[in-house]
Amino acid sequence: MNNLAVDLPGLQLKNPIMPASGCFGFGREYSEFYDLSKLGAIMMKAATGSERFGNATPRVAETASGMLNAIGLQNPGVESIIETEVSYLANYELPIIANIAGSSIEEYEKVAAAFNETDHVHALELNISCPNVKEGGIQFGTDPKMAANVTERVKKASNLPVYVKLSPNVSDIVAMATAVEAAGADGLSMINTLTGMQIHLPSKRPLLANQTGGLSGAAIKPVAIRMIYEVKQQVSIPIIGMGGITTSEDVLEFLLAGASAVAVGTANFQNPFICPELIDALPHTLKKYGFNTVQDAIGKGITV
Amino acid sequence: MKKETMRIKSTKRIALDTVEMVLENNYMSQTAVPGQFLHLLVSGHTLRRPISIADVNKTEHTITILFKMLGSGTHDLASYQVGMTIDALGPSGNGxxxxxxxxxxxxxxxxxxxxxxxxxxxxxxxxxxxxxxxxxxxxxxxxxxxxxxxxxxxxxxxxxxxxxxxxxxxxxxxxxxxxxxxxxxxxxxxxxxxxxxxxxxDKPGYISLEERMGCGVGACFACVIPTDDAGGYKKICKDGPVFDAQEVSL
CATH class of the missing domain: 3.40.50.80 (Nucleotide-binding domain of ferredoxin-NADP reductase (FNR) module)
Known part of the structure; x- marks a missing residue:
């Protein structure tokens, strides 16, 4: 038996490691470094109903142990993604999770329905937590009623399992999680980036053209761990955890907090081989801390 | 493009806040063409720093880079000593x-x-x-x-x-x-x-662009530049950093 395997709604993962949405494009660039079939799954860059250019540059800024980004959901639109990117990824042995975004519930429904028509997408990640677009995204992610409403409508628009990606920019993360679970979510992915800002001293202005951006990287890991730990105790749907993972010890920490699988984002920028390296290192780390399988470790850090 | 370890063969200040560093690596030196860059990992920093290639010596297996100490990353890079190694992605981009x-x-x-x-x-x-x-x-x-x-x-x-x-x-x-x-x-x-x-x-020409980059391989869409007013764009790290002078909107 494969001791890294995890079964989640719609996703038979041979290992619990996948690249996070927005940090890996549609996989093409990283396929020049390694065989994507090695990954547990892939979370594609967000798709919207039609093409989006995104924000002005600069779009990224380094921070202490992390970075800010304000890309603004740049993507070629769902139809183009299905035609060129999903068909490309279908050549690999890995489940495809399509991240869907929109500025209205109707747009979310349209994108969900389009992915439902393809044979190669295994699950949807409902992005209600992008902090970098003016309309949509995070407005659905900070109000439990709106989050539940968009979850319910997207569930009706497609037959695919829906993982709702939660924003950490809320005071009560459990309320968000339980609201989308009640609305039919099949799983959660958490956390998205934390809203932040950096002032550029020479110009005395916000460095990012969008002014604010989403903070990611090692700096946010404790926030992610805390939120997963709190949410895991109140929901029965599985959690895909993310936020600052750079080592196999970090992966185990997320599993212990209650994640059933993890996504790796910013660390791909430092090391394009990070995902396969974590997959290779994980069995030893599990063993070192007394676990035989990934499944054994999930939620074992919860002490209450 | 590969991820390689480059050994610092020499480093010196050649002008105000400007460092010239000679890096040794077989693959990088044999494959780099004019206009490409190296995406360097500076210890303690989340984002790599894109630094253009100033010279190549295929016989000595070296690449020369020049950078200006403008922020914390380039300041830290300037403190690297001869014999130390740098993790580099490259040669990156189109020359x-x-x-x-x-x-x-x-x-x-x-x-x-x-x-x-x-x-x-x-x-x-x-x-x-x-x-x-x-x-x-x-x-x-x-x-x-x-x-x-x-x-x-x-x-x-x-x-x-x-x-x-x-x-x-x-x-x-x-x-x-x-x-x-x-x-x-x-x-x-x-x-x-x-x-x-x-x-x-009225003259044919090429320009090389600089931008704050994320992944440096074309995946993250941090360093894009518009090509027109209709949503067209190029990725500076992957399609560039060199462009035909009329190809992009500055």
């Missing part, structure tokens, strides 16, 4: 179109820390028997570097913003005094590139 029209006259226009990639380009074009004319702009006399190296390639004009070395003014002030040329290549700050491409709009 300059060289063309094989030998005997043609080439104008190189560089500003500040945009000058380095033009050196390996000029050296390569000179070896293809092209005539090289260089116009290089710097902030002040202490910022000037590689003047002798460019003079060895051909006629070279130096300007400084404050007039403390060479002529006072901008590179565009000198362009009218340059005899006829066939093609230009330029790298420097965006306002300079805007002025250069505007004043040379």
């Amino acid at each position: 300059f179109q060289l063309h094989n029209d030998n005997q043609s006259t080439i104008l190189l226009i560089g500003g500040g820390i945009g000058v380095p990639p033009l050196y390996y380009l000029g050296k390569t074009l000179a070896q293809l028997d092209m005539h090289i004319i260089s116009v290089l702009g710097f902030q002040t006399s202490k910022s000037v570097f590689y003047e002798e190296k460019f003079r060895a390639l051909g006629e070279t004009y130096i300007v400084t913003d404050d007039g403390s070395y060479g002529d006072q003014g901008f590179v565009t002030d000198v362009l009218h005094s340059v005899e006829s040329f066939d093609r230009y290549y330029s790298c420097g700050p965006v306002p300079m590139l805007q002025a250069v491409t505007a004043s040379l709009k």
Whole structure:
């Protein structure tokens, strides 16, 4: 038996490691470094109903142990993604999770329905937590009623399992999680980036053209761990955890907090081989801390 | 492009806040072409730093980079000592179109820390028997570097913003005094590139762009530049950093 395997709604993962949405494009660039079939799954860059250019540059800024980004959901639109990117990824042995975004519930429904028509997408990640677009995204992610409403409508628009990606920019993360679970979510992915800002001293202005951006990287890991730990105790749907993972010890920490699988984002920028390296290192780390399988470790850090 | 370990063979300050570093690696030195860059991981930093390739020595297996100490990453990189190693992705991006029209006259226009990639380009074009004319702009006399190296390639004009070395003014002030040329290549700050491409709009030319980058491999969409007003774009790290002068909207 494969001791890294995890079964989640719609996703038979041979290992619990996948690249996070927005940090890996549609996989093409990283396929020049390694065989994507090695990954547990892939979370594609967000798709919207039609093409989006995104924000002005600069779009990224380094921070202490992390970075800010304000890309603004740049993507070629769902139809183009299905035609060129999903068909490309279908050549690999890995489940495809399509991240869907929109500025209205109707747009979310349209994108969900389009992915439902393809044979190669295994699950949807409902992005209600992008902090970098003016309309949509995070407005659905900070109000439990709106989050539940968009979850319910997207569930009706497609037959695919829906993982709702939660924003950490809320005071009560459990309320968000339980609201989308009640609305039919099949799983959660958490956390998205934390809203932040950096002032550029020479110009005395916000460095990012969008002014604010989403903070990611090692700096946010404790926030992610805390939120997963709190949410895991109140929901029965599985959690895909993310936020600052750079080592196999970090992966185990997320599993212990209650994640059933993890996504790796910013660390791909430092090391394009990070995902396969974590997959290779994980069995030893599990063993070192007394676990035989990934499944054994999930939620074992919860002490209450 | 590969992820390689490069060993620092030498490092020295060659001008105000400007460091020249020679890095040893077989793969990088044998495959790099003029205009490409290295995406360097500086210890303690989340994001790699894109640094253009200033020179290549295939026999010695070395690549020379020049960078200005502007922020914390380049300050930390400047503290690296001979014998230490740097994790590099590269050679990255698409370099300059060289063309094989030998005997043609080439104008190189560089500003500040945009000058380095033009050196390996000029050296390569000179070896293809092209005539090289260089116009290089710097902030002040202490910022000037590689003047002798460019003079060895051909006629070279130096300007400084404050007039403390060479002529006072901008590179565009000198362009009218340059005899006829066939093609230009330029790298420097965006306002300079805007002025250069505007004043040379009837000439074929190539520009190399700088931007804050994320992944450096084309996946994250951090360093895009519009190509038109209809949503067209290019990725600077993967489609560039070199573009046809008319291809992108500066």
